[in-house]
Every structure is written in C-alpha cells, then in structure tokens.
Amino acid sequence: MTNRISSNKKENEKKKISKRLEKQKRKNERKANNSKKSFEDMIAYIDETGQITSTPPDVKIENKNHNI
Template sequence: MADSFSKKENFKKKIQKQKEKALKREERKTNNNKGKGLDDMLVYVDEFGRLTSTPPESRQEVNLDDIQLGAAPIPVEDVRKTGIITFFSEKGYGFITEDQTKENVFFHTNNCKEPVKKGNKVSFEKEKSPKGFSAIDIEIVK
C-alpha cells in the first residue's frame, strides 16, 4: 500500500527535526566552556560599576572594616529632650512642645517629679504609647 500525503509530510518533518537536533548538539560541543582557564572566566568591575573583561590598571586596597553590610546604622539620639509646656489642664494632663522638632508631646502629672505649670521649661524622656508619644520623667529646667 502506498503512504498517504500526510504520512509522507510527517516523516519529512521528523527527519528535519532530527537534523536540527544533531546540528544543535554539534554547536554545543564546539562552543562549550569546559576546559577554559580561570583567566578566561574572570570579569572585572571598572570605576563606574560596569563589567569588563580587562583588569583595572591600578589596584586600590580596601579596608574591610569600612565596608558596611546591611542597613545604615541609626545615629544614637539624646534620650533627654527639652521643651516648654504649652498647654496644661486642671485635670492633670497637658502638652510639651519639644525644642528641636517643635512636636507636641502628651504628658500627665503622674509622670512629673515636681509640680509644673504652663510656660515652664522642662526636660523629659519620650515613650511610645498606643496613641503616640508621651513624656515621662519630667523635670523643670532651671
């Protein structure tokens, strides 16, 4: 029996795929990186951060202690802040306006070491509370 046209076409396609596969295999064999020296595999970084195959002309020594890994360190703030009491209620609470940031900080008379009134210059420590910052350890600055 004679093969139909579609069987002949499928057979031709199969042969063509085998030839292409053999060509790709030969190409991989000729272009592989096995057996190359270490110098052929090295890549250098120039002063602009680009990758190059040529080594740098001058070599700079780097102090390993100067390399910072991770996030930038947070500078240590002074724990004691100063400010002026700008609002004081008879109920025992008020607000201190911080000198450096001009931020209002809540306080309660329970956190004061001595009696305070509106307009006093005070020093205090900030504490994170559920509703924001509050002042604790409040002392009048003389």
C-alpha cells in the first residue's frame, strides 16, 4: 500500500515538472516572437470623408479649416 502512494506522488511530481517546463517553453516562445506593436502603429486617423486611415492628415489642409 505504501508503494502505491509513493508511486502516485512520483507521478504527480513528474506531471508538475512537465507542466512547468511546458509553461516555460511557451513563455520563451512569446518572448522570441515579441510581436508588440508600437504606439504609432496602433493610432488611427479619420480623413475628410470620415473614413478611418492609418496615415495622418495633411497639416496644410487642417490649418486651412481652422482659419475659416
């Protein structure tokens, strides 16, 4: 009976170690990919027609609208 308990403990310990190693492996993969976007990549602009674009509006056109 005691052998069975100790073998279950060994199996559980092996499972814990394997889970820990898998978690560390996934963490290292995320760090290696490092697909973070910069702040400038996340900014969206709205053009004259109300469409969302990734390019900033022309400063000349914007200044003309403010002067009127």
